[in-house]
Structures are given as structure tokens and as C-alpha cells.
Amino acid sequence: EPEVTQTPSHQVTxxxxxxxxxxxxxxxxxxxxxxxxxxxxxxxxxVSFYNNEISEKSEIFDDQFSVERPxxxxxxxxxxxxxxxxxxxxxxxxxxxxxxxxxxxxxxxxLTVT
Amino acid sequence: QKEVEQNSGPLSVPEGAIASLxxxxxxxxxxxxxxxxxxxxxxxxxxxxxxxxxxxxxGRFTAQLNKASQxxxxxxxxxxxxxxxxxxxxxxxxxxxxxxxxxxxxRLKVLA
Numbered sequence: 001e002p003e004v005t006q007t008p009s010h011q012v013t014x015x016x017x018x019x020x021x022x023x024x025x026x027x028x029x030x031x032x033x034x035x036x037x038x039x040x041x042x043x044x045x046x047v048s049f050y051n052n053e054i055s056e057k058s059e060i061f062d063d064q065f066s067v068e069r070p071x072x073x074x075x076x077x078x079x080x081x082x083x084x085x086x087x088x089x090x091x092x093x094x095x096x097x098x099x100x101x102x103x104x105x106x107x108x109x110x111l112t113v114t
Numbered sequence: 115q116k117e118v119e120q121n122s123g124p125l126s127v128p129e130g131a132i133a134s135l136x137x138x139x140x141x142x143x144x145x146x147x148x149x150x151x152x153x154x155x156x157x158x159x160x161x162x163x164x165x166x167x168x169x170x171x172x173g174r175f176t177a178q179l180n181k182a183s184q185x186x187x188x189x190x191x192x193x194x195x196x197x198x199x200x201x202x203x204x205x206x207x208x209x210x211x212x213x214x215x216x217x218x219x220x221r222l223k224v225l226a
């Protein structure tokens with residue numbers, strides 16, 4: 001069964017460093033998302049991506065964040081200068097088409113900023 | 115007012131009982147509703163989706179939707195210890211970017 005994959009599973013970085021989180025969405029899906037979940041809190045929407053551009057971003061997704069689909073399979077989230085409060089689980093999700101509403105989540109990347 | 119509200123729990127039920135999980139939402143434009151199960155340290159796993167008023171059954175799970183009351187629920191019949199997890203309610207508008215708005219989740223404990 002096709003699934004969303006994410007790498008790495010755990011990333012430890014120092015404050016101020018850049019990190020890139022990688023996702024491979026389900027192959028024929030067209031909509032891609034990043035969510036984050038701070039420990040003990042709810043899952044929060046960060047950004048959605050469709051047709052090679054951002055379609056919506058939340059207030060959390062400030063200038064420190066960027067997304068890219070560098071090739072036909074990968075979808076990346078970059079944090080330019082990490083802060084302690086960026087420590088969280090980051091989930092990638094994908095959705096098939098405009099008329100399908102179900103999103104499928106990857107296993108997540110746990111980001112720890114020290 | 116929170117966009118999606120859930121009782122954080124824990125909700126404790128004995129093995130074999132029915133677990134009832136509830137969710138309310140504030141945005142009347144919401145069109146699609148989802149229940150995800152999340153084990154500790156893992157990602158959300160889709161259990162049920164429901165789009166129309168009424169009940170939708172899938173195995174031991176039944177989702178119920180009442181758009182007039184802005185209420186969605188999940189019933190788990192014959193609860194098993196393996197059902198112990200946090201259950202997340204998510205809603206979206208079925209338009210625009212289709213982003214999900216999640217509730218904080220209800221922690222379910224099924225006691226053997």
C-alpha cells in the first residue's frame with residue numbers, strides 16, 4: 001500500500017542552524033501539506049502546496065520557513081535559522097485530487113533544537 | 115472559541131465496552147470531518163471520514179455527524195486494549211486548500 005515517507009526520523013540541531021526535512025508523498029497525489037505538533041499539543045497546519053506553489057500558509061509559517069518540490073518525488077521543508085520553539089514533530093501529508101478530502105500522513109520527523 | 119473542541123480525557127472504558135468520543139466545531143462552512151488515531155510518538159492514522167449528516171459505519175467504528183449542531187462523534191464498539199490511543203478530530207472546508215483544523219484530541223484508555 002502506498003505511503004508517505006519522511007526523512008530523517010529524528011533531527012537534532014543547534015539553535016540558529018538550518019535544517020531541511022524531507023518528504024516523499026504518495027506518488028499520484030497532487031496536494032501536499034506540512035503540519036507540526038509540539039509535544040503535548042495539537043497538530044497545527046503550516047503550509048499547503050499545489051501545482052508547484054504555496055496555496056496557503058499559517059501564521060506560524062514565517063520567513064524562516066520555506067517549502068520546495070525540487071523534483072517529481074520529494075517535498076521539503078526548510079527552516080533557515082532554527083529556534084528552541086521549533087522543536088516539534090513535523091508531519092508531511094498528501095492528498096490525491098481536488099475532489100478527495102482525505103489526507104495521508106507520513107511518520108513524522110522529530111526536530112530537537114538545542 | 116476554539117475552532118475544534120474535544121474533551122482531552124482520559125476516557126477510560128473496560129474491554130468490550132463502547133467508547134464514545136465527541137467533537138464540536140465552530141466554523142459552519144466546514145464540510146468534511148475526519149477521525150484520526152494517534153499512538154504516542156506516532157503520526158495520525160486515518161480511521162473514518164464523514165461528509166453527510168447521519169451515521170457511517172466501518173467495522174467496529176461508527177462516525178456520526180450533525181451539521182446543525184456542529185457536532186461529530188466516533189463510537190468504537192467492542193473496545194480492545196489496542197484501541198488505547200489519542201483520537202483526533204479534524205475538519206476542513208472542502209474548498210480552497212483543504213487544510214485540516216485539528217482538535218487537541220481525546221485520550222482513550224481501554225482497560226483489560
